[in-house]
Amino acid sequence: MKHLSLLLVIVLLFSITSCGLSSSGGTSSEPPENNSTTSCSHNWRSATCTEPKICTKCDETSGTALGHTTDSGVCARCGENFSDWELGEYTDEFEQPTGKKYIITNAYGTFSNSATTNSSLYAALQIDKENIGIMLWEYQSNLVKGTFDYEYYNITIMDEAGVKYYFTGTIYKSGTRVYFEDADRNKVINLLKNNDSIKIYLKSTKYSISSYLFTVETKGFDTAYSSIQ
Numbered sequence: 001m002k003h004l005s006l007l008l009v010i011v012l013l014f015s016i017t018s019c020g021l022s023s024s025g026g027t028s029s030e031p032p033e034n035n036s037t038t039s040c041s042h043n044w045r046s047a048t049c050t051e052p053k054i055c056t057k058c059d060e061t062s063g064t065a066l067g068h069t070t071d072s073g074v075c076a077r078c079g080e081n082f083s084d085w086e087l088g089e090y091t092d093e094f095e096q097p098t099g100k101k102y103i104i105t106n107a108y109g110t111f112s113n114s115a116t117t118n119s120s121l122y123a124a125l126q127i128d129k130e131n132i133g134i135m136l137w138e139y140q141s142n143l144v145k146g147t148f149d150y151e152y153y154n155i156t157i158m159d160e161a162g163v164k165y166y167f168t169g170t171i172y173k174s175g176t177r178v179y180f181e182d183a184d185r186n187k188v189i190n191l192l193k194n195n196d197s198i199k200i201y202l203k204s205t206k207y208s209i210s211s212y213l214f215t216v217e218t219k220g221f222d223t224a225y226s227s228i229q
């Protein structure tokens with residue numbers, strides 16, 4: 001490593017000298033340079049989303065970084081995903097893709113029940129052509145499943161302005177998602193389209209007293225949602 005560092009220093013010094021950049025600080029104790037006329041025959045590396053064109057020999061830059069092709073979806077150039085939403089596809093019992101697409105976003109939050117208060121929650125909001133479903137993992141690991149034929153949840157969504165909207169959710173026996181009513185679909189989609197984030201609160205109504213709270217970010221939702229239409 002020591003040799004490598006030394007080599008790096010030599011290379012750097014050489015690069016600076018060969019590109020004609022001289023350190024002419026008045027307080028420098030080093031002797032003045034007298035070879036400032038030599039210039040680097042630049043070897044340009046193309047600009048990227050985040051870096052301008054740069055000479056691999058002397059590190060001189062030219063122009064500016066290209067910038068990503070989007071700030072709310074997947075960059076067409078470098079593939080970085082700036083969306084809070086991901087596109088997925090359901091698989092069958094053999095784990096083979098079914099062609100049925102969905103979009104999903106994840107969130108952390110809290111939950112409370114008779115045994116605990118404000119414990120950590122992991123949640124997901126999943127949307128496909130038919131349904132909007134919420135998955136809840138208590139303590140970030142125990143997926144909530146339906147125990148009875150069906151259980152209802154009171155769902156409250158609060159938008160950025162603090163306005164509350166009330167919905168009913170249903171989870172079916174052995175199911176893993178609390179589904180919104182079909183009639184409320186457009187209302188929920190519009191809340192996702194028109195806010196940078198929304199807060200979702202669920203409270204089970206009949207068999208237990210669990211409540212769940214999490215925030216959903218909506219960056220890239222429009223683009224993601226149009227991809228499943």
Ligand SMILES: [Zn+2]
Binds near residue numbers: 040
């Ligand atoms: Zn150069």
Ligand SMILES: [Zn+2]
Binds near residue numbers: 076080
């Ligand atoms: Zn990019």
